[in-house]
Amino acid sequence: MVVRVCVNGIGTIGKRVAHAVKLQDDMKLAAISTTSASYTLRTLLEPEGPLYGTDLWCSVPEKLKAMRDAGMYVNGTLEELLASGKIDIVVDCTPEGIGAQNKIMYQKYGVKAIFQGGEKANVGEMTFNSFVNYQEALGKNYVRVPSCNTTSLIRTLNVLDKLAGIESVFATIIRRASDPADTEKTIMNTIEPTTTVPSHHGPDVQTVLKHINIKTMAFKVPTTLAHVHAVNAKVKGQVKKDELEEAFVKNTRIILVSADQGYKNTATVIERFRDLCRPRNDMPEVAVWKETIAVDGSNVYWSHMVHQESIVIPENIDCIRAMCNLEKDGWSSIKKTNKSLGIS
């Protein structure tokens, strides 16, 4: 059975999920749906674009005419598509809050759906991470994949938790101001604290790693490439610096980068993925700075970098596989997804 996927919302995450679905052999990108004839949409659907030939639908009936007037070939509305019975699962990558509104429509037509981290946790039956709760997601109808920063904390903390048992965590998140081309929403020459303490990331981690006591604070800085975290975890057991380093290396979707070897900041790490000719310099792996791993008694420290545009893409693909029962074993899905996307 080849699962028929529709991606709704073609922004930073949606365009990447759609491309990633195309690279799988057990699912088919049956359709994409969006609300305007953006320059991004036009590029993706060009003969040289990665989504060329994909059926296009309009997510909002009132915008259908405008999209057609702008010269796009739009098959019809998303609701018509869902009613046709030709879609098994929607990956909803619409802006914050819209996913929850769309859920009513997905339910009406009995179509499964994945929501992104911008939605509240209760939008789905569970919040998903490939390494923590793949089994639990098997056959589920509505599941949420948490945001980029949350995903990076889950991946790394899960490794430490298995090694030494985590008592509590405090993490500071230094956030990029906007994605590279989102020049209207950015900030310049300023540092902006998130005044909600803890920031949403801590509680969000707890939707997946329920037993971990974690608090986070977040700050926005005027860059576009990546987020950076400063993590302090207290462990119940014992762990040596080398053991944690080795565990990070062994775990897929986490890589170590060394400042001594030249990777001294987010720009040089992104340059590595440009040099490797990864599409859009995507780095779905969390990059931990090797030199920052430190242990002082029960206190463990490190800093990692998060490519906000791509880190959640492999988790979305695994989540489709779990919800559609394409693969019973989480590690088999992880390996398959990694291979298709060239992830270490």
Next chain:
Amino acid sequence: MVVRVCVNGIGTIGKRVAHAVKLQDDMKLAAISTTSASYTLRTLLEPEGPLYGTDLWCSVPEKLKAMRDAGMYVNGTLEELLASGKIDIVVDCTPEGIGAQNKIMYQKYGVKAIFQGGEKANVGEMTFNSFVNYQEALGKNYVRVPSCNTTSLIRTLNVLDKLAGIESVFATIIRRASDPADTEKTIMNTIEPTTTVPSHHGPDVQTVLKHINIKTMAFKVPTTLAHVHAVNAKVKGQVKKDELEEAFVKNTRIILVSADQGYKNTATVIERFRDLCRPRNDMPEVAVWKETIAVDGSNVYWSHMVHQESIVIPENIDCIRAMCNLEKDGWSSIKKTNKSLGIS
């Protein structure tokens, strides 16, 4: 005959020239040479890197030991390589001024060489542009390819000159502070004039378009993605806005981008090339903003964007072909290079 190419200097330009040479069928990347085991070099030579398997040499004898101590497999010194007779042409992409020093060595071993725009014009027998003087470069031994900004001016002014004959030009160049990963040389929160007036770009254009009276001024701003030019050309004849627009569209290696369609700044244009999955988001084309083309009597205006990292790459490939007599006709080489690099 397959021409054996060595690229000396593996920085922003060198790594791209080396990769581009590998994509041609009438030349072979026989070797690369550099001076240190940089993170970039390591990445390029990894099994997943674009230069995997390429023979590595050291450009400076005194640095050979350090490169080997850093774990690189280095065959020997560049001079040994040149003495072996296994190289037909070197593309010298070393930092400003080093190329002129290297020329003595290239001459000693009778190896042809291409120099980059950082060198003075007299380093070569001529300064090259694919569209202006390909024929003149046939069989030459030492040729210079001008810098990114100069190349963009030559390409665009050449189109206008053929249409209406240029009387004089004044162009303002708003320069990116540094390449994306060159975080040590950048500037922040400031605008810096080049105090030499005219800036070197004007005289540099005249090394190729010798009859054009052009003056330029340049300013550095704190961005990394691209340079932007404001051009004012006075023409002898007449030209309509539509004619110039059409001529830009017709000419390869120049594209029109429309702010109305969303390409309102350098970030959104670069995002297009990320979306197209172009390696490293490279854009060797000059991008002219459609809306900025204006004509007022004999005054013609437009603004274009220059991807400083990649614009000179196709010209380097064409230049190899001309100097090694691989292709007598410039347009045939241009087409071949464009096809191999996916250039519009």
